[in-house]
Amino acid sequence: MRLEAITWERLTEALADRAVAGKAEDGSSWLRVGVDGAPAARGGELARRVGEALRLRGRSVLVVGAEGFVRPASLRYEYGREDPDTYYSGWFDTGALWREVFGPLEAGGSGRVLPDLWDPVTDRATRSPYVELPSDGVLLLHGPFLLGHWFPLDLSVHLRLSPAALRRRTPVSERWTLPAFGRYEDEVGPAEAADVVVRADDPRHPAWGGLR
Template structure:
């Protein structure tokens, strides 16, 4: 289905053209990193919709849906920004349930959500499959950290300075704007633009 051609959609179509020109056939993983309340989730939703215009199979996931439970986080010490940055997300489940099976292609099933952080509870997994040529768009905090860097074919960061304490720690450790292939300025969400990498 063709989207209405707003300035935001036109920008994202240009972004899609550029990114799809970088890669050949097969499965592709796209990460969108940015600080808390930066607009990265809405960007991921809209970008996935633009990619779907081109008749690609597109799957959408959020790192928020791979949280560790509060009890599991507590095993790593007191509730601090440092603990959240280090251990807030279940990266093992993220790799095992989503990234690794998605990258295998074919009929291998994967899940895009394992945990509901609002309820602090696991969710019933919904196993998905897709064609060999499929795109996975994931948004979340800390996605471009060093230990996850190899998971992504395309790395996008949202421009802007972190204000949340855990984000400040993350940016000091590895600024996602420096790791990104593209940096998107969402200071005017209706008219995003590319920003220079930091």
């Protein structure tokens, strides 16, 4: 894939413009955007940037982080605290994401989305209230491994890090997760699956492959 340099500001504007012009593929009244990438790629920052740009364009936005939908510690740590296979396939509650985030945004859905479910620090339910996303609103979901679950994303962005950059930018205490991202590359191929690929090895100088 041929990539060209771009600034985060220009990327944000391009993604916001694409979202405003886009339509849900399944006839839903809401647009669902996913920002996929390892925590080291800082997908939450891009999601929040795009969200603000969309609000300036008059759209209602809800930014949701996958880290708010982790499973309880008893399940996450069933095979130890540093098991990369569990991190890849059992850490996040994808069923809850389907039920509480994507289900309400299907065609004919209620639009009532739960912004988070479980706090990984306190290991307790967050008890956050539901948020009603108005018709024509935009969901921005960010987190790792988003492209391997058939989520109904109308626009998907993958923040790509080379193995060296991923290792360099991941805290030492979290490097046990690195094999999970290698497995994700092998099994899902996120750079081929995403609508937009952004190389983020150098956080100051991103590059992208344009809008597909």
